[in-house]
Every structure is written in C-alpha cells, then in structure tokens.
Amino acid sequence: MHELPFSEACERNREPILEVLESLLPAEGCVLEIGSCTGQHVVFFAPAFPGLSWQPSDRPEYLPGLKARVSLQGTTAILPPLELDVLKTWPSRRYDAVYSANTAHIMGWPAVEAMFSGVGKVLRAGGVFCLYGPFRNRDGSMSESNKRFDRSLRERDPSMGIRDLVSLEKLAASTQLSFIARNLLPANNQLLVFERLSESQDD
Ligand SMILES: C[S@@+](CC[C@H](N)C(=O)[O-])C[C@H]1O[C@@H](n2cnc3c(N)ncnc32)[C@H](O)[C@@H]1O
Structure with missing residues (x-):
C-alpha cells in the first residue's frame, strides 16, 4: 500500500470550504476536482453531498497517493482518480461543477490559462467553477502573510505566484466563464466562483 500523502493545511481549511460549497454545488451530478493531490x-466533501459523484484528478506523479487515499477512505461516490494535467488532454465528458484548491499559484500562468479554457469546455452550461486559494485583491493588495508567501513562491520558481482577481476575471471572460462571486475564508484565502455561460452564448 502506498503511504498516504498528507497536508496539514487541508485539515484546517476543509470545513470552511465545505460550508461555502454547500451553498454552491448542485444537488445532483458529477464534480470534477483539478489538482486533488x-x-x-474529496474524501471529506463527498459524504456531505449525497446526490453528487466526484471525479478527483491530478498529474501522474500524484496519482499513486491519491488512489491510495480514495481506496482507503473514499466512498462509492468517488470515481477512480483520473490523470489530468491541464496543459494536456482533457476528459471528453461534461461535469456539473468543477472544484480546484491551491492550484492557481502553483501553476505557471500558461497552465492557469489552460485550466480556465479546459473548465470552460468541460463544465455544463450554468455550472460553477469553484477556485480556492490565496488571491490578490482587485486593487492589487493582499495580506502581509500572502505577500511573504508570494515572495517565497517566486523565489522557488518565477513562474509561480499569487494570481490577481482582475487577471482571472479577464481570463474567465475569454473562456466561456463569468466571475460571479468571491467568498472570504480564514487565513486570507478566498473561494472564487465562476459560472459557465449558457450554450447560446457559445461562439
Ligand atoms: C499545492 S497543491 C494543492 C493540492 C490540493 N488541492 C490542496 O488544496 O491541498 C497544487 C496542486 O496543483 C497541481 N497542479 C500543478 N500544475 C498542474 C497542472 N499543470 N495540471 C493539473 N494539476 C496541476 C499539483 O499537481 C498539485 O496537486
């Protein structure tokens, strides 16, 4: 059995995130998670939504640990983890919602663009894309702790960094998604909500 990967932050942030997701996710359907790590x-959220199934995914190197956790702690509502690098091939099916946490500041900007473009294609019309993490406010400001975090990310890899809301809003508008809300969560994190435009607005 593969040793289970563990994130302390996930234990801390899962309850406040769940509270927000409860008001956002549909009663039925399938939710794609990007960067499940x-x-x-996913194993914490799934039991709280009896009508939903969940599709965890990540890049190949994370799949053994992800599969181990899902087989040990998952429910039948969690589908076998899928290999998904946002820069590569996306699933051909549609999802009723998409969720991703702490990915936009780890991905380089081209991958963030690819994530929004892919989500715009796999999300059904009217479905929501919930993106959790630290973000720069519209006026460019952010908390001191996020400034430090941003510096440490950029030192580690110049392509990483905390993304700003204005750029994400513009990006969403170019990819069939529309920014609809942001939820302020503990530890200076936010849950941004984007909605997939209706089919009639497709080009
Ligand atoms: C900091 S971890 C966050 C993991 C988890 N969602 C959480 O909140 O703890 C960043 C995640 O982004 C994923 N990621 C980075 N680049 C990616 C890409 N190009 N395609 C898909 N996932 C990517 C990583 O594989 C990793 O799972």
Missing part, C-alpha cells in the same frame, strides 16, 4: 478534500 492528497485526496483529503
């Missing part, structure tokens, strides 16, 4: 979020 340790799988701690």
Whole structure:
C-alpha cells in the first residue's frame, strides 16, 4: 500500500470550504476536482453531498497517493482518480461543477490559462467553477502573510505566484466563464466562483 500523502493545511481549511460549497454545488451530478493531490478534500466533501459523484484528478506523479487515499477512505461516490494535467488532454465528458484548491499559484500562468479554457469546455452550461486559494485583491493588495508567501513562491520558481482577481476575471471572460462571486475564508484565502455561460452564448 502506498503511504498516504498528507497536508496539514487541508485539515484546517476543509470545513470552511465545505460550508461555502454547500451553498454552491448542485444537488445532483458529477464534480470534477483539478489538482486533488492528497485526496483529503474529496474524501471529506463527498459524504456531505449525497446526490453528487466526484471525479478527483491530478498529474501522474500524484496519482499513486491519491488512489491510495480514495481506496482507503473514499466512498462509492468517488470515481477512480483520473490523470489530468491541464496543459494536456482533457476528459471528453461534461461535469456539473468543477472544484480546484491551491492550484492557481502553483501553476505557471500558461497552465492557469489552460485550466480556465479546459473548465470552460468541460463544465455544463450554468455550472460553477469553484477556485480556492490565496488571491490578490482587485486593487492589487493582499495580506502581509500572502505577500511573504508570494515572495517565497517566486523565489522557488518565477513562474509561480499569487494570481490577481482582475487577471482571472479577464481570463474567465475569454473562456466561456463569468466571475460571479468571491467568498472570504480564514487565513486570507478566498473561494472564487465562476459560472459557465449558457450554450447560446457559445461562439
Ligand atoms: C499545492 S497543491 C494543492 C493540492 C490540493 N488541492 C490542496 O488544496 O491541498 C497544487 C496542486 O496543483 C497541481 N497542479 C500543478 N500544475 C498542474 C497542472 N499543470 N495540471 C493539473 N494539476 C496541476 C499539483 O499537481 C498539485 O496537486
């Protein structure tokens, strides 16, 4: 059995995130999670939504740990983890919602663009894309702790960094998604909500 990967932050943030997701996710359907990593979020969220199935996913190197967690702690509502690198091939099916946590500041900007473009294609019309993490406010400001975090990310890899809301809003508008809300969560994190435009607004 693969040793289970573990994130302390996931344990801390899962309850406040769940509270917000409860008001956002549909009663039925399938939710795609991008960058599931340790799988701690999906195994915690799934039992709270009896009508939903969940599709965890991540890049190949994270799949053994993710699969181990899902097989040990998952429910039948969690589908076998899928290999998904947002820069590569996306699933051909549609999802009723998409969720991703702490990915936009780890991905380089081209991958963030690819994530929004892919989500715009796989999300059904009217479905929501919930993106959790630290973000820069519209006026460019952010908390001191996020400034430090941003510096440490950029030192580690210049392509990483905390993304700003204005750029994400513009990006969403170019990819069939529309920014609809942001929820302020503990530890200076936010849950941004984007909605997939209706089919009639497709080009
Ligand atoms: C900091 S971890 C966050 C993991 C988990 N969602 C959480 O909140 O703890 C960043 C995640 O982004 C994923 N990621 C980075 N680049 C990616 C890409 N190009 N395609 C898909 N996932 C990517 C990583 O594989 C990793 O699972």
